Amino acid sequence: MPAIAPDPALTPLVVLAALLLVWPAVSLVVRAAAAVAGRRLPAGVSLRGLAMPLGLAAGAVASRVALSATARGADWFAPASFGLVALLVAGLAWAAVRAAGLVETGLLARYEHAGVDDRRARRIRTQTVLLRRILQAAIVTLAVAVVLLTLPAVRSLGAGLLASAGLVSVIAALAVQSTLTNVFAGVQLAFTDAVRVGDVVQMGEVFGTVEDVTLSNVVVKLWDGRRMIYPSSDFTTKAFENWTRVGSEVSGVVEMDVDWRVSMDALRARLKALVATTPLWDGREASMQVTDAIGGLVRIRAVVSARTSGDLWDLRCLVREDLVVFLRAEHPEAIPPRMVEAPAVQTPAPLTRAGEDTSLYTGSFTAVRRGQEFAGPGEEAFAQRQRAVDPAQDVEERT
Numbered sequence: 001m002p003a004i005a006p007d008p009a010l011t012p013l014v015v016l017a018a019l020l021l022v023w024p025a026v027s028l029v030v031r032a033a034a035a036v037a038g039r040r041l042p043a044g045v046s047l048r049g050l051a052m053p054l055g056l057a058a059g060a061v062a063s064r065v066a067l068s069a070t071a072r073g074a075d076w077f078a079p080a081s082f083g084l085v086a087l088l089v090a091g092l093a094w095a096a097v098r099a100a101g102l103v104e105t106g107l108l109a110r111y112e113h114a115g116v117d118d119r120r121a122r123r124i125r126t127q128t129v130l131l132r133r134i135l136q137a138a139i140v141t142l143a144v145a146v147v148l149l150t151l152p153a154v155r156s157l158g159a160g161l162l163a164s165a166g167l168v169s170v171i172a173a174l175a176v177q178s179t180l181t182n183v184f185a186g187v188q189l190a191f192t193d194a195v196r197v198g199d200v201v202q203m204g205e206v207f208g209t210v211e212d213v214t215l216s217n218v219v220v221k222l223w224d225g226r227r228m229i230y231p232s233s234d235f236t237t238k239a240f241e242n243w244t245r246v247g248s249e250v251s252g253v254v255e256m257d258v259d260w261r262v263s264m265d266a267l268r269a270r271l272k273a274l275v276a277t278t279p280l281w282d283g284r285e286a287s288m289q290v291t292d293a294i295g296g297l298v299r300i301r302a303v304v305s306a307r308t309s310g311d312l313w314d315l316r317c318l319v320r321e322d323l324v325v326f327l328r329a330e331h332p333e334a335i336p337p338r339m340v341e342a343p344a345v346q347t348p349a350p351l352t353r354a355g356e357d358t359s360l361y362t363g364s365f366t367a368v369r370r371g372q373e374f375a376g377p378g379e380e381a382f383a384q385r386q387r388a389v390d391p392a393q394d395v396e397e398r399t
Contacts, residue, residue: 011071015063015080022062027055049098057091060084086147093143097136104132125197130190133215185232186215195235195242200309202241203230207309243309251285251305252312254319257297258327262334264290264300270326271302271319274351280315282307297336322351 034047064084071077107128189195190213199210201220206228212219218235220228234240243250268288275281285305292299302319306312327334330348 011067011074014070015066015084018062018066019059021059023055023059025055026058027051030054047102049102050095053091053094053098055091057088057095060088060091064088082150085150089143089147093139096139100132100135100139104128130186130213130215134187137215182216182232185236186213186217188236189213189218189232195240199245200243200248202243203228203234203238248308249282249284249305250309250312251303252316254302254304254316254323255291255299256302256320256323257299257336258334259336260293260296260298262298262300262327263331264288266331267300267323267326270323271304274319274322275304275315277351278315278318280306280311280318282311 028051030051031048034051037047064081067077067080067084071080108125195201195210195213195218197210197213201208201210203220206220206222208220208222208228210218211221211227213232216232218230218232220230222228271286271288275286282305285303288300288302290298291301302323304312304315304319306315
């Protein structure tokens with residue numbers, strides 16, 4: 001009995017029906033399996049994101065089988081087959097990209113703690129995000145290469161491409177030299193721990209918190225919400241300050257020019273009394289020295305310390321304001337004559353208090369949140385770096 005040839009007009013409908021039926025069916029199966037497996041996965045990780053790409057890949061396979069069974073001799077068989085193979089590769093690449101994202105989410109959920117004072121090493125986050133981006137770029141590149149190699153014309157060029165690969169590589173390297181430099185610099189930053197997400201850094205006149213480290217650039221968030229985008233190579237070829245390399249505690253200075261008649265004992269007592277009343281001070285340093293005496297003026301320098309760079313900024317402003325009020329009210333003779341006339345009556349000045357409208361990093365909710373961003377990557381990260389600097393300390397902690 002002769003075989004029944006399919007109606008050529010119905011062949012495209014059969015191929016399309018196979019795709020539209022298998023795609024949602026496989027997606028539903030994957031979603032059901034994800035719901036069952038979700039109980040064993042970390043919080044925030046769900047396999048439901050794989051339903052659509054895996055369904056697309058399965059639908060492409062079903063359509064390719066239907067196409068081979070109904071239209072192998074048709075004129076449009078070759079381009080339709082190429083389109084379905086490309087759809088299959090796209091689905092698998094999509095699923096691989098989603099899987100890389102799920103692995104990243106799982107790792108970050110494992111090391112993530114609630115609260116801003118992160119006690120887990122943010123080095124894991126920086127490296128995980130960077131590896132995910134590298135893997136996704138490799139997946140997309142491989143998918144495009146596989147699709148192109150399915151074309152006979154491209155496969156025939158393979159030998160010629162291999163023969164000229166050396167020359168092409170040299171030309172490409174020269175053309176994208178700066179881009180490759182930034183890519184390698186980004187990898188170097190992630191794995192040498194020179195800087196990580198959450199570090200407080202100063203690059204030139206810019207001071208802020210590292211918000212993101214990518215393959216090509218480093219994003220620094222400033223106190224006012226602006227972002228400075230630096231090429232990654234800037235952090236490997238130029239000097240920069242890392243304020244939270246092995247800890248967030250920092251010291252700062254407040255300088256003032258006063259008259260020679262100033263009472264240093266009174267100023268030192270005022271400084272001690274002020275820092276003792278504010279939680280901004282961490283109790284480490286509170287000293288005052290005369291650093292210069294030229295041109296009829298004496299330069300005094302007060303050194304204070306705080307737990308974070310944000311607290312230090314507010315503490316320095318508080319000390320500066322209080323000393324100005326103190327000198328003006330109780331020791332006007334210490335104010336240079338050309339600045340202000342001494343008042344006829346001298347009254348005691350109360351200690352200046354930090355408040356919501358006088359602080360940038362403490363006080364209000366917005367200021368506190370801004371200050372937390374300048375707290376650094378956390379105590380565990382500091383401890384890891386300290387052990388890397390001083391291996392003897394690591395041995396002592398283990399014993």
